[in-house]
Amino acid sequence: MTVTALIAEDEPILAAVLANTLRALWPELALLPPAPNGMVAVETALARQPDILFLDIRMPGMSGLEAAQELAERWDGARPLPLVVFVTAYDEFAVQAFEQEALDYVLKPVSEARLARTVRRLRERLVGDGAGAGTGAADANLAALVAQMRALLPATGPGPRLSVIRAAVGAMVRLIPVQDVVYFQALDKYVTVATAEGEALIRMPLKDLLEQLDPGQFQQVSRGAIVNLRHVVGATRDDAGKLALQLRGRQDRLRVSPLFVHLFRQM
Numbered sequence: 001m002t003v004t005a006l007i008a009e010d011e012p013i014l015a016a017v018l019a020n021t022l023r024a025l026w027p028e029l030a031l032l033p034p035a036p037n038g039m040v041a042v043e044t045a046l047a048r049q050p051d052i053l054f055l056d057i058r059m060p061g062m063s064g065l066e067a068a069q070e071l072a073e074r075w076d077g078a079r080p081l082p083l084v085v086f087v088t089a090y091d092e093f094a095v096q097a098f099e100q101e102a103l104d105y106v107l108k109p110v111s112e113a114r115l116a117r118t119v120r121r122l123r124e125r126l127v128g129d130g131a132g133a134g135t136g137a138a139d140a141n142l143a144a145l146v147a148q149m150r151a152l153l154p155a156t157g158p159g160p161r162l163s164v165i166r167a168a169v170g171a172m173v174r175l176i177p178v179q180d181v182v183y184f185q186a187l188d189k190y191v192t193v194a195t196a197e198g199e200a201l202i203r204m205p206l207k208d209l210l211e212q213l214d215p216g217q218f219q220q221v222s223r224g225a226i227v228n229l230r231h232v233v234g235a236t237r238d239d240a241g242k243l244a245l246q247l248r249g250r251q252d253r254l255r256v257s258p259l260f261v262h263l264f265r266q267m
Contacts, residue, residue, distance in 0.1 A: 003126060005052035007034045008041035008067065009087065010059045018054060018087070018110050025112070025119050038062030042071050045082060052122055053082045054106065058089070069223045072259035081258070083125055085118055162212045167193045167200030174200050179217075182231045182247050183254050184209060186224035196249025221245065222257035235264050 005022070009015035015034040022029060032048055035041035038059045045053060053071075055064030062070070068084050075081055089108040106115055165176040176193060185192045190201045191209060202209075210218070210226055221227050227245060234246035236253070243261050244253035256264060 002030050003028070003052065004030045004032060004048070004050040005054065006032045006041060006044055006048070006050045006082075007054045008036075008038060008059065008064065009034060009054070009056045010036055011056075012036075014056075014087075014108065014110075018106070018115075021110055021112055021115055022119070025116050038064060038067035038070075041067050042074070045071055046074060049079050050082050051126060052085065054085045054087055056087045066223070069257070069259055073223055073257040075258060083122055085122070160212070161214055162209075165193055165200075165202060167202045169198070169200045176200065178213070179228070179230070181228055182250055183228060184218075184226040185254075194250065194252075219260070219263065221254060221260045221263075225254055227254055232264075 007015050007018055009018065012034075019031055019034065022031065029052075032044065032050060035044050038055070039062050041053065041055065042062070053068075055067055057064045059067075064086055072081060085106055087106045087108060106118060162178050165178055165181060167174050167176055176195060180195050182194045182196060184206065185194065186206045187201075190203050191206055193200045193202055206224065206226065210220060213226065217229060218226050219229055227247070231248040231250075232245050233248050235243055235256070236246060237243055243256040243264060245256060245264070247254060
């Protein structure tokens with residue numbers, strides 16, 4: 001069966017170099033037309049369902065990490081999620097840490113020797129998937145890969161943990177203890193703060209909010225939602241196999257992206 005790959009890279013020269021090197025190392029690999037940004041990469045991958053994705057970490061509009069998350073959330077194909085190789089430009093120390101996790105990356109500028117090792121890993125993984133690896137395993141692998149890359153990104157360090165949320169309820173401002181929050185959900189330019197008593201709004205990017213929450217208590221469950229694990233009382237699957245969380249004090253259910261389903265397998 002023909003193996004297909006998609007390169008997402010906003011620098012045309014770098015995309016061409018990567019494509020040419022791949023052709024030399026893996027002549028039978030079928031390359032789709034390159035995607036110039038993360039959003040195009042997601043739409044192309046959904047339409048063409050390639051076996052492999054090469055995602056540049058830094059792209060305008062949508063990063064490679066965000067593209068991987070969105071693709072996992074929207075993936076409905078019968079085939080497993082594509083194998084993801086992140087294209088990075090980070091220093092040798094980050095690469096060494098990443099190497100210890102045995103996950104796939106390509107360092108800019110592209111080294112043919114390093115790319116040859118990645119090609120071997122991809123071939124081995126594809127053979128393993130063909131032998132019966134399930135979609136759940138692919139999702140868990142992608143989740144681990146995204147988490148590892150996030151840990152290696154340059155950061156200013158964790159800020160102070162939030163203890164109280166100042167949120168708008170109509171024309172009033174309500175002070176909500178963070179432990180009372182059942183979940184946060186992105187809504188256009190705002191984030192909904194859901195509690196057992198009702199809902200309120202704050203204006204803050206979800207990723208900035210996540211950095212200020214206790215990671216032992218709050219878990220991202222989709223690209224647009226964060227749940228308070230203390231308020232999760234169960235999980236259910238619909239007829240399509242999609243997982244949703246049952247929450248204390250709430251009638252609604254919070255859907256879990258395939259990227260995070262493995263966190264709730266025991267429920």
